[in-house]
Amino acid sequence: MDLFNLSGRVAIVTGGNGGIGLGMALGMAKAGATIVVAGRDAAKSAAAVKEIEAAGAKASAIPVDVLKEESCRELIAATVKAHGRLDILVNNAGMSIRKQPEELTLQEWHTVLDSNLTSAFVCSHAAYAELKKAGGGKIINIGSMMSIFGAPFATAYAASKGGMVQMTKAMATAWAKDNIQVNAVLPGWIDTALTRRAREQITHLHESVLRRTPAGRWGEPGDFAGIAVFLAAPASDFVTGAAITVDGGYSVLG
Numbered sequence: 119m120d121l122f123n124l125s126g127r128v129a130i131v132t133g134g135n136g137g138i139g140l141g142m143a144l145g146m147a148k149a150g151a152t153i154v155v156a157g158r159d160a161a162k163s164a165a166a167v168k169e170i171e172a173a174g175a176k177a178s179a180i181p182v183d184v185l186k187e188e189s190c191r192e193l194i195a196a197t198v199k200a201h202g203r204l205d206i207l208v209n210n211a212g213m214s215i216r217k218q219p220e221e222l223t224l225q226e227w228h229t230v231l232d233s234n235l236t237s238a239f240v241c242s243h244a245a246y247a248e249l250k251k252a253g254g255g256k257i258i259n260i261g262s263m264m265s266i267f268g269a270p271f272a273t274a275y276a277a278s279k280g281g282m283v284q285m286t287k288a289m290a291t292a293w294a295k296d297n298i299q300v301n302a303v304l305p306g307w308i309d310t311a312l313t314r315r316a317r318e319q320i321t322h323l324h325e326s327v328l329r330r331t332p333a334g335r336w337g338e339p340g341d342f343a344g345i346a347v348f349l350a351a352p353a354s355d356f357v358t359g360a361a362i363t364v365d366g367g368y369s370v371l372g
């Protein structure tokens with residue numbers, strides 16, 4: 119058995135058309151997986167598919183709006199129809215609305231929770247039967263430093279990402295019997311479209327991240343290739359329910 123070989127495996131990455139999702143997709147593609155890029159923005163998804171194909175892998179774009187249950191279920195069905203199986207699901211799609219708790223509306227709360235947490239539940243729920251049919255599989259959920267810490271602007275976001283870790287643990291215990299491993303990845307501060315907006319909204323964010331991160335830099339999407347391959351591959355078959363930080367040491371600096 120090749121511990122890090124993903125040949126013959128089919129992986130869905132929600133939000134795989136940019137940022138951390140694309141970094142993970144490219145890693146798994148280089149390890150041999152077929153990638154389904156699942157997002158809303160068709161142009162971004164087409165460009166991501168081209169980039170993955172240029173890396174020598176098979177890829178396709180299947181549109182999804184993770185806020186809609188039916189769309190998540192169609193994503194799983196369309197993946198199996200196009201590629202014959204499903205082995206790996208990366209629940210990466212996410213967003214944030216940065217406001218003080220007293221300014222956050224209930225609608226905004228629901229939008230953040232539904233985009234980040236409920237979507238991962240629905241996609242995993244829909245994927246379960248197919249993963250089981252494949253003889254086992256891997257679910258990788260994307261958390262955040264806000265899975266551990268709090269911040270004044272992150273009430274809904276922190277709730278969603280904290281919930282992601284607890285949901286990961288619960289699903290890991292439920293589906294271990296089916297040889298399905300469920301793990302979470304908690305990124306530090308990574309340079310993507312999401313944080314480019316944050317840097318505009320939060321004063322001195324750029325400098326404070328540099329100061330606080332022992333590695334002395336922001337993370338890049340490419341920093342997620344390795345952890346994606348590990349958690350998607352046989353190398354992690356006895357790893358389940360874990361929440362692994364990929365943060366340049368941000369969360370361990372005392």
Ligand code: NDP
Nearest residue numbers: 133137138157158159183184210211212262307308310312
């Ligand atoms: P991006 O904004 O680049 O990526 C977010 C992705 O989510 C996009 O590809 C977007 O696709 C997709 N998405 C959002 N809402 C939906 C939806 N309703 N339906 C389908 N797709 C959707 O940011 P990142 O790469 O930074 O974020 C990826 C994940 O990493 C998120 O879960 C984020 O919370 C998490 N994270 C990021 C950190 C960072 O520092 N960047 C730190 C910690 C966690 P489309 O454009 O097609 O809508």
